[in-house]
Amino acid sequence: MFGDPAVEATFVPTDPVRQGWLALWRSDGEIEAPDDELELALPAGTVVRRRRVPVRRLPLERAIDPLMDLAATATVTPSVRAWSTATRLAVELAGRGRLLPSMTAMGWGAWYLGPLDPDDVKRRRRLSAALPPAAHAVPLLGSRPVRVWSPEGMVEAFSNAVADVLPRTAAAPMVAGHPAFATRNAIPVDGAAGWFVGLRYSEGGASVAIRLEPPKDGDGPFAAAVVVQSRRDPSLVLEAEELWTMPEVVLARFGDVETSLLVAMRRGARVWPPMERLLQEARPARLQLTDEEVGELLGPAADDLAAAGVQVMWPAELLTPVELRPVVVTPTPAVVTNAGLSIEALLKWEASIDGEQLTDSELAVLAEAKRPLVRLRGRWVRADPERLARLGQRRRVGAGAALAAALGGELQIDGERVAADVEGPIASLAERLRSFTSDRVGTEPPGLSATLRPYQQRGLAWLQEMADLGLGGVLADDMGLGKTVQVLALHLSRQTTQPTLVVCPASLIGNWEREAARFAPEVSVRRFHGRERSLDELEDGEIVLATYGVARQDAVALAGVTWGLVVADEAQAIKNPLARTSRMMRTIHSDARFALTGTPVENRLTELWAILDWTTPGLLGTLETFRREVAIPVERHRDPHATETLSRLLRPFLLRRRKSDPTIVPELPPKTETDQVVPLTAEQVTLYQAVVEETMAKIRDTDGINRRGLVLKLLTALKQICNHPAQYLDQPGPLAGRSGKLAGVVDLLQVIRDEDDAALVFTQYVKMGRLLEHHLAEQGMRTLFFHGSLPVKRRQELVDRFQHGEADAFVISLRAGGTGLNLTRATHVIHYDRWWNPAVEDQASDRTWRIGQDRPVQVHRMICEGTVEDRIATLLETKRELAEAVVGGSEAWVTELNDDDLAELVALADVAS
C-alpha cells in the first residue's frame, strides 16, 4: 500500500469523523490509479498556493492495518511515517481503555479518545510538532490568504477518527443490539446530548492528581494532596488547598478548574471508594490514607483512577525500589567439556538500593514489614512482599538461560528480564564464545575429497568449536555457498564413531546422498525412508538421512540411537514450535544439533527463536517472553537496548555469510552448477511405470523408422510426466501436490525471493511454461512468462519489468532464440527440464541471456530421481564422448540403443532402497 516511497498522505477530516480518509498523492507527478482530486495548499516557488492534485482515496478502515504494520525500515515519506506513528498512538490509547462515546457537531454518534494522561498529551504534542506540512496541507474553506488545518487540529481529528473506526467491525451492531456506535453509517444520537456533555467534563482545562506524601515521622500515616495541573500549560500545578482561595483571574488559566476538580473526584470515588471521604469535606485538599490504601494505590487502583481522570503521583523519594539482582553461580567447580550444556547452575539474589547492597538484617526488616513502604537508610523503600519472597529462593537455572545471561547480561525469570551477573564456568564458557574469532580456519579432514574455499574453512572451524562445546548453532549461509560440504567436513573431522543424522525435506534427500558420495566417498550413507526402513546395524560414523515426515512418525526409533550430530536442513520446517515436527525433533538427542537454512532468519525473530530453541534449548527463554521482551521491541519499536542485547546473544550461535559479502565474492567461482534431485509423487510413479511398460512392449515389436518414432515419443512422455502429470495428461489443473519437481522449484524460488533475488526458469515446453506461470502466481510469486510467440515489443516490455524488480520469477519457454537480452537482475537460473545438450543449456544460462553481470551465478538443474532424466544426466557426466555426440541437440543416439539398453535407461529405479 505504501510501497511507493514517493507517496505522500494527507488526512481529510469529515463529520462523521470515521469517514475521514487519507489522500495519497505524489509531489513529483501523478499517483498511480488516481480516483479523485483534492485541493491542497502547496508551495510554488517562494509562495504557497492552492492546487488541485490527483489523489487516490484510502478510507481509514483500510489504512489502519498497513499503518500499524509499517516496518521501521520501510522507505516512506515523512507524512506516511507520521500517520503511522499517529495510528500507533491512537490504537495504544484505545487498547488502554480510553474510549468514550460522544456526539459530533452534526449530532452523529462517535467514539473518541479520552481521558488523556499528561504523558499522552505530551506525546500528542510532539507528534503535532513533528507532523510534516504535506500531512496537513488541507486549506480551510474560503480563507484568504490561504490557511490550512493546524497540525494540532489535524492530529486530534485523525486520532479520534481512528478511535471511531476501530470499534465498528462488521458484526458490532449485531453484538451490541443497536446500530448507534456500531455500524459505519451515521446514526443521530442528539436525543442524548446532555449525557455526552456529562462525559466531556472529565476533559476540562485541568487534569487532577493526588500526590502521595510521606509521613512527617516514620510511623505516622501517609497522606495524599489533591493537585490540579493545567492541560494547556502543564508547568502550572496548583494545590487544591490554594485553589479554593485563588483569585478568579488565576483560575482562568486552568479553564473551569473547579468543575474539573469536583467532577474528577466524584468519578474517582466510583472506582476507588476512599476518595469519597474527600467529597464529604467543604474544601477537599488532603486525604489521610491507611497503609492498606497506600498498597492499593501501588497496584491496579492507580490505573482505574487514571482512566477516571485522576492521576496518582509518586514523589521520587517515595519510590526508591529495592533492586534485586540475580547472580548465577555453579555450585561445584566444573570444567567446560564437550557437554557444555549440561552444567548445572544455581540462581541466588542480591538486593540493593541506590546501588548499595543491603545487609541480611535490613532484608529481614523489609521482608517482615507490615507497611507497603518502609524507612531504610534514610529513604522510603517499597516493600513488595511478592518480589522480596524471591530473596530466599535458591533455584536451578537451565544452562541455556545461564549462558544467555552470561552473554547478554540479562536473565529471564518468571517471564521478566532482569540484569544478572554470572560467575564460574559458565562465565568462562561465555568468554570462550566471545573470543572465538571468525578468522580461525579449520583444516580439511582426511577423507574429504573436496577443496574447501577459505570461507568454508572458517565455517568448519566454527562448526567444530560449537560441536566441541556441545552447543550447536545455526549455519545460515546463502544458498550456493556449500552448507552441505561444510557439514560433511565436520562429520569427517569428528574423532568419533557416533553416527550423524540429517533430517531434511524429501526433495533434498537425493541431493544429500549425492553430495556425500561425491565429497565423502568412504562414509556409508543410508536413507531412513520408505516402508522397509531400519536403523539396524549402523556402521561406525554412518550418516543417516531422513525426511521431516519420517522424523515425525519415527521419532521414537530415532531417539533410541546415540547420535554424534543431528542436522536439520532447511530448518524453516521447524519454525513453528507447536507443530508436531518440531516437537518430535526435540525428542532426538545428540552431542550437538545444527540447523541449516538459506533464508535470512535474523529478520524473523520468532522463527529464529524456534530454530535456536531446538539447536540450543533454553538460550532464548520461552517463546512468549521472547516475543514480548525481544521480538516486538526489536522489530516494531526499534528498541536499541533490546537489539544490542539480542545481537550479543546471537552472535556466537548464528553464522551467516551472504553471497554478496565483499569478502566472500572473490572466493566464489563465477558460475556454480548444481543438480537439484527431486522425488516423484505417487501419481508420477504410476504414470511413469505404465508408460514405460506399454511403450516398451510396442518398441520390442517394431523396428526401423517406426521404432525410432516410438522411442522419441517415449522420451517426450517421460519428460512430461517428470515435469507434471497435468502436462502429460494435458489438463489445466489442479497443480498442487502432484509433481515433486514443481514443489522443488517452488521451494527453491521461495529461498531465492527471501534472499531478495530473482530467478530465470527455463522449460522447453510452452504448455509447462503456462502451468508454471499459473501455479507460481497462485503461490504469491510475482511471475512473468516469456515465450516465442510474443511480439518483439511485448518481449522488451517484459524484460524491462523484470529488470525493474517487478517479478520474482521469469519463466522462459523458448529455444535460445533472442539475442543479447539483459536479465542481469537475476543471479539464479533454474532449468526445469533438460535439453540433454550442455551447449544449448549454457547458451540459455549465460550467452544469450546476459545474467548476473559481474555477480556469481548459480545454475540449478531439476532432475527427477531414478528417472530417465537422472540416468542421462549421469551418462552425460561420466561419458564425455557421449556428451560430444549429443551436441547439436539431437536425441537420436537414444534411438540407436538396443532394447535392453533402452529398457535400462528408462526403467524407474527403486530409490527408496
Next chain:
Amino acid sequence: MTGRKRQTFTTTWWAEAWIEALEQRASIDPNRLPRGRTYARQDRVEGMVLAPGVVSALVHGKRPHPYRVNVWVREFDEGEWDRFLDAVVAKAAHAAALLDGELDPGIVDDAHAVGVDLLPVAGELRPRCSCPDWADPCKHSAAVCYLVAVELGRDPFALLELRGRNRSRVLAELRRRRGAGTSTEESTVEAAPPAVERGIPAHDAWSREVGELPDPPPPRPGPGRLSAWPVDPPADAPFTADGLAAIAGDAIDRGWRMSRGDADSGLGLNIDADLARRAAAALGTDRWGRVVERSGVNARELVRRASAWRHAGEDGLRAVTEARWRPAAAVMVEAKARLVEARVPAGRIRIDRNAVIIGEVQLRLSHDGRWWRFERRSNRWELAAPPAAEPDELWDVEE
C-alpha cells in the same frame, strides 16, 4: 426543542418529583393532564424560556393564535438562598454531583434540614394561561410543565434557576463561600491562552521546523478496562450501556493486541468472520449467552465456528464452512500413501471427496493445498487443530 418524539418525560427522580407536584395540584381536575402530555408530545409548545421564578412559552391550541403560558415558581428569599448555599458548600460532593448533571438526594435532605425545600410543592407552582379554560392547570400549562420536567432532568441547575439564581451565579456564590475572594491579592497573571488553533497560515505550515516523532509507550501487560461512565445513558437513547460496553470492550482488546503486534484490526472481516471472532472471544465467558442470542445463529453451530476461529482464524472458519469438493484423484492417493507410510493401516482409511476419513477423524484438503483435522463431536465435524502442509502431520502414531 428537537422534533423527536418522547415516550417518557422523566428519567430522573427530581424530574419525577416535579411532575408529582403538578399532578397533586391537578387533583381537582385530573383529566387535563393526559391532554397536556399529548400536547407536549405533539410539539405544540414553542419558545419556552426558563427564567428566575418563571417559565414562559407559547402553546398552539385549537385557535389560530397560540396561548401564552407562564408557570410561576416561588423564588427563594435571601435567607433561604443563604441557608441553601451553606448546606451545599458544606460537602464538596453536592456541587460535584450538580456539575455531573445529577441532583444528589443528599442535597435535598441537607437543605431540608435547614428549612429549605428545593423541589416545589403543589402550592409553589402557579400556572397561568391565556386560554379560556377555567381548569388549573389547563392542558396548555400542563404541556409546558411536562417539558420543564425534561429540562430539569437534563440539567439540575435549571431547578435552581427557577428558584431565582442561575448556574454561574450559584457557582460564584459557592466559590465565595469556600473562601475565594477573601484573598485581596491582585493577580498579575494574564488571561488564559487561546485554545487549539484550528488553522494556521499555509505559508507558516510549509516553513516551520518539524521535530522528531514520539515513540508509542511500551506495551502493557494486558488490555485496559473501560472507563466508568458517571451515569447510564438515558432510557430513550438509541443505544444502551450494555451495548456500548460490548463494542468498546472488544475494541479495547483488539487495540491492545494490535499494539503488541499480535493481531490486525479485524476491520476487513465480513460479518460471518467477525461474528466468529467475537464468538471465539466470548466462548466460556458470561458474555456468551448474549452473543448467541443476538447472533441469531444456533448455539452449537456458533461453538463450531468459534472453535474453528480459535484454531486458525479466518482460514479455520473457511475450512469449516467451505463446500466439500473433489480434488484430483492422484492428490488423495498421495495423501493416503503418506498416511500408510505413517503406519496407519490401509484398511482403516477411506477417501470421500476432499477428505481422508479414519474412524472419527477426517483430514480435509482445502483449496489452498493445506490439510485440516476434523473430529466428530455431537454429530458435527469440528475443526480440531491448526492446518498442516501434509496430512500425516495431523496424525499421531499412537492413535
